[in-house]
Amino acid sequence: MAGLFITFEGMEGAGKTTLIQKLAAHFSASGRDVLITREPGGSGLGKKLRTIILNAEEKISSSAELFLFLADRAEHIEDVIKPALEQGKIVLCDRFTDSTVAYQGYGRGMDRALLETLNGVAAGGLVPDLTVVLDLEPEVGLSRAKKRNAEQNLTVEEGRFEAEALIFHRKIRQGFLEMAQSGGRFFVVDAMQDAEAVFEQVKRKIENMPETEKQR
Numbered sequence: 698m699a700g701l702f703i704t705f706e707g708m709e710g711a712g713k714t715t716l717i718q719k720l721a722a723h724f725s726a727s728g729r730d731v732l733i734t735r736e737p738g739g740s741g742l743g744k745k746l747r748t749i750i751l752n753a754e755e756k757i758s759s760s761a762e763l764f765l766f767l768a769d770r771a772e773h774i775e776d777v778i779k780p781a782l783e784q785g786k787i788v789l790c791d792r793f794t795d796s797t798v799a800y801q802g803y804g805r806g807m808d809r810a811l812l813e814t815l816n817g818v819a820a821g822g823l824v825p826d827l828t829v830v831l832d833l834e835p836e837v838g839l840s841r842a843k844k845r846n847a848e849q850n851l852t853v854e855e856g857r858f859e860a861e862a863l864i865f866h867r868k869i870r871q872g873f874l875e876m877a878q879s880g881g882r883f884f885v886v887d888a889m890q891d892a893e894a895v896f897e898q899v900k901r902k903i904e905n906m907p908e909t910e911k912q913r
């Protein structure tokens with residue numbers, strides 16, 4: 698596919714949104730067509746699923762939660778991501794398959810090999826060209842996320858995962874770091890740095906990718 702598919706992973710409060718916006722502004726200014734999207738909630742169906750998934754008031758079993766994320770992904774891939782890549786866009790996606798392995802696998806304790814298989818089905822075999830992992834101490838991420846929620850007057854709907862105990866978030870962090878050890882498409886960035894430093898590192902990484910070079 699002609700485009701570039703970049704996913705952003707990490708815990709709440711790691712600064713994914715800010716980074717994605719800065720990258721989009723940069724690459725748009727240099728003449729590239731950029732699409733910002735996210736999971737859950739990147740498609741029409743996904744928006745409906747997102748309100749169900751993130752509504753912390755209703756209890757959902759771990760497997761029901763998993764299938765909602767997978768349904769969101771399947772639709773997102775078909776309806777949004779694949780068409781954008783076919784049009785040669787740079788797709789910047791806030792969370793993707795690695796969040797499922799980190800949260801449902803490392804966090805909730807579901808079988809990771811099974812999750813990899815299900816992710817493959819939901820993503821139609823599509824693998825990101827690059828996955829940026831924003832890494833930081835869970836304590837820092839959670840206090841940033843809490844501050845953001847308060848500032849934006851977000852309701853409990855945004856809080857199902859943020860309300861989890863610290864130990865859950867430590868498992869998530871460990872999960873992302875373990876996955877990233879395989880190297881390959883992963884690029885781990887220290888998210889304790891200021892937003893500008895994080896942006897510069899990731900921008901340089903993307904500009905030096907062979908896929909980006911090819912498209913010049």
Ligand code: TYD
Nearest residue numbers: 708709710736737766792793796797800858
């Ligand atoms: P969101 O508000 O988008 O979180 P953030 O701003 O941190 O990206 O909420 C998405 C939540 O869903 C987040 O806590 C991670 C979780 N999640 C999973 O558990 N599994 C998944 O497959 C995905 C995509 C997200």
